[in-house]
Amino acid sequence: MRMLSTLLFASIAGSAMAATPEDVVNAALARLAPQVKVDVAQESVVPGFYEAIVGNQLVYVSKDGRHVFDGTARDASTDRDMTEAVYARKRRAALADVGADKRIVFAPARPRHTVTVFTDIDCQFCRRMHDQIDAYNELGIAVEYVFLPLDIHPGADRKSEAVWCAEDRKLAFTQAMAGADPGKAACENPVAETKRVARSIGIDGTPTTLAADGTKIAPQIALAPAQLLAELDRLAKNPLDSR
Amino acid sequence: MKRLFTLFALAMFAAVPYAHAAEKGEAVVKAAVQKLVPSAKIDMVEKSPIEGYYQVIIGSQLVYVSADGRYVLQGTLYDTQDKVDLTAARMSREHVAKLDAYPESQRIIFAPASKAKYRITVFTDIDCGYCRKMHAHMAEYNERGIQVDYLFFPRSGPGTPSFDKAVSVWCAKDRRAAMTAAKAGKNPDPLTCENPITQEYQLGIAVGVEGTPAVYAEDGSRIGGYLTPDQLQAHLDRIAAARKSGS
Numbered sequence: 001m002r003m004l005s006t007l008l009f010a011s012i013a014g015s016a017m018a019a020t021p022e023d024v025v026n027a028a029l030a031r032l033a034p035q036v037k038v039d040v041a042q043e044s045v046v047p048g049f050y051e052a053i054v055g056n057q058l059v060y061v062s063k064d065g066r067h068v069f070d071g072t073a074r075d076a077s078t079d080r081d082m083t084e085a086v087y088a089r090k091r092r093a094a095l096a097d098v099g100a101d102k103r104i105v106f107a108p109a110r111p112r113h114t115v116t117v118f119t120d121i122d123c124q125f126c127r128r129m130h131d132q133i134d135a136y137n138e139l140g141i142a143v144e145y146v147f148l149p150l151d152i153h154p155g156a157d158r159k160s161e162a163v164w165c166a167e168d169r170k171l172a173f174t175q176a177m178a179g180a181d182p183g184k185a186a187c188e189n190p191v192a193e194t195k196r197v198a199r200s201i202g203i204d205g206t207p208t209t210l211a212a213d214g215t216k217i218a219p220q221i222a223l224a225p226a227q228l229l230a231e232l233d234r235l236a237k238n239p240l241d242s243r
Numbered sequence: 244m245k246r247l248f249t250l251f252a253l254a255m256f257a258a259v260p261y262a263h264a265a266e267k268g269e270a271v272v273k274a275a276v277q278k279l280v281p282s283a284k285i286d287m288v289e290k291s292p293i294e295g296y297y298q299v300i301i302g303s304q305l306v307y308v309s310a311d312g313r314y315v316l317q318g319t320l321y322d323t324q325d326k327v328d329l330t331a332a333r334m335s336r337e338h339v340a341k342l343d344a345y346p347e348s349q350r351i352i353f354a355p356a357s358k359a360k361y362r363i364t365v366f367t368d369i370d371c372g373y374c375r376k377m378h379a380h381m382a383e384y385n386e387r388g389i390q391v392d393y394l395f396f397p398r399s400g401p402g403t404p405s406f407d408k409a410v411s412v413w414c415a416k417d418r419r420a421a422m423t424a425a426k427a428g429k430n431p432d433p434l435t436c437e438n439p440i441t442q443e444y445q446l447g448i449a450v451g452v453e454g455t456p457a458v459y460a461e462d463g464s465r466i467g468g469y470l471t472p473d474q475l476q477a478h479l480d481r482i483a484a485a486r487k488s489g490s
Contacts, residue, residue: 031323046314048295060316067293067329069307071318076279 021050028065029054045082046073056202058086080238084215087201088240092214094201102190104145104163104173106133112140113212113232115222118198119145120206121160121176122153128223129207130177135225141232145173146194148206157191164189213240268310272297275312286337292322292329300337303451305330331464338450339463345446349439351393351418353381360388361479363466366396366447366457369412369425370405373469374456378426383472389479393422395440396447396455406440413438462486 025041029052036054041061044051049060049069060069073082095116103116119126136143147164149156162182166172176182198204209222215235221227269288276285276299283301291298296307296316307316320329342364350364367374384391395413397405408425414434415421425431447457451465458467458475466478 028323032321032326046316047309048293062293064294066322066324068321068323069293069316069318070321071316074315074317075313076275076315077313 024063024065025050025052025061028061028068029059032068045075051086053086053090056200058083085240088214088216090214091201091210091216092212092240094197095210095214098146098190098194098197100144102146102194104169105142106137106145106170107142108137108140110140111142113229113236114142114144115212115217115228115232116144116146116210117222118148118194118203118206118208118210120147120149120153120156121163121173121182122156123150123206125219125223126207127177127179130174132223132225133174136228139225139229141225141229146197147191148195148198148203148208149191150204150206158184160191161186161189164191211235215240268297271312272299272308272310276301276306276308276315279315292320298333300334303334303337303449305334334451335463335465337463338459338465339461341446341450342459342463345394345443347392349394349443351412351422353385353391353393353419355385355388355390357388359390361483362390362392362461363475363479364392364394364459366394366443366452366455366459368396368398368405368455369408369422369431371398371455375426375428377456377469378423380472381423384475387472387476389472389475394443394446396444396452396457397440398455400444401441406444407433409440410435410438413440 020041021043022038022041026038029036029038038052038054040051040053042051044060046060049062052059052061057070060073061067062069071083074080075082098116107114117126117129119130121127133143147160149160159176159182162185163169163172163176165185165187166182172182198208207219207222209217209219209228211217211232213235217228217231221231268290273285273288276283276288280301285299285301287300288297291307293307295310296314297310299306299308304317307320308314319331321327322329365377367378381391395409397403397409399405408431411431411434412418412421412425414436415431421431450459450463456467456469457465458470460466460479460482462482464482466482467475470478
């Protein structure tokens with residue numbers, strides 16, 4: 001939302017007296033940043049505000065339309081980050097579009113938790129994570145990989161497709177993550193689609209780990225299996241829909 | 244700050260104290276924040292521009308808290324009508340008081356030959372590339388009537404070579420010459436004496452310096468970052484114009 005500050009001095013649009021969240025939000029943001037397109041305008045759990053989603057960003061607009069707040073709202077009585085909860089819901093909805101047939105799944109027999117990991121074969125931390133796949137599974141965590149080969153890694157696209165098209169996908173993935181070049185193979189594959197989904201929810205780095213409820217897990221936690229388990233337990237006790 | 248909240252929020256009040264009357268709001272908000280972050284030194288609690296919210300200043304941070312103490316908003320508040328960053332504007336007023344209180348005798352001042360039109364305060368680090376680049380424009384800043392008051396902010400902190408260089412410059416017989424030589428890459432002759440470097444470093448933290456150079460206008464607003472003479476003048480002209488029109 002840095003754009004708000006750069007656009008702060010942009011020209012004034014006429015102010016409008018309005019009733020619906022859409023009208024208030026559109027008028028307020030038009031005054032501040034005329035070229036932004038508001039994707040969603042709705043009531044907010046934060047008293048006195050509507051919330052607006054602009055691109056992948058959430059901002060709050062006061063109900064009188066005078067003020068825009070760009071930041072984080074926390075409910076101190078429950079220690080819940082209400083802003084992150086909005087993003088998590090959006091990610092959860094996007095993940096629902098990526099079925100099991102578009103993922104490479106490493107799961108224990110009876111998983112306690114499932115995470116979605118956006119991964120790139122040529123990313124060192126992604127490799128480090130997969131190196132510990134047995135540990136995650138032993139702790140009851142199913143890891144479901146979706147491909148997000150980054151443009152900064154030329155050839156990662158090709159490797160993702162080759163792994164996807166291999167006869168034994170999981171084996172090919174594990175070998176590639178250990179540094180073996182999977183070569184080249186073409187077949188119908190979900191790589192373009194998973195890249196698009198990642199972009200639609202603002203995910204542009206790897207590995208990015210999402211809990212089943214869409215909560216983004218900090219990389220340092222995700223990379224340590226025991227810490228990840230603790231975090232997933234904590235999230236499970238604190239369901240998104242009560243946030 | 245965010246981390247502080249996360250750390251201490253679990254220790255939060257089981258029962259949220261609700262305001263019974265509007266005038267109790269400040270006390271409720273203060274108690275709520277203090278409970279949330281017991282170690283916080285609250286500098287100010289006052290009504291915020293948003294209906295139903297107070298603003299709380301804690302050091303160089305500003306948070307907005309609902310009158311019942313329950314909702315804590317941390318970020319930037321914009322006024323869509325006047326097109327200003329209200330959070331920065333409020334903090335500028337805090338900063339200006341702190342900066343103005345800092346004695347002239349402890350600054351290293353590069354002033355124009357004739358009367359200065361503008362004065363800026365620049366937190367600087369001898370070993371920072373953009374600080375050096377900025378210093379290379381000094382004659383031009385001065386020619387445009389801009390006085391530059393330097394305070395030291397050795398980013399690496401006390402007990403580091405950058406900090407020692409700042410002390411050496413301060414202790415030199417001709418501080419300005421020593422500063423200019425050091426900014427040109429010459430290691431200053433190691434000197435020690437009574438000096439304000441620690442005080443300046445702490446002042447920097449108190450006004451929210453995160454990197455160097457950190458440039459503050461006379462109204463306490465942080466306008467840079469490295470700025471070319473043209474950019475700097477444009478900023479200062481705009482601030483002066485806004486002040487004249489009373490906004």
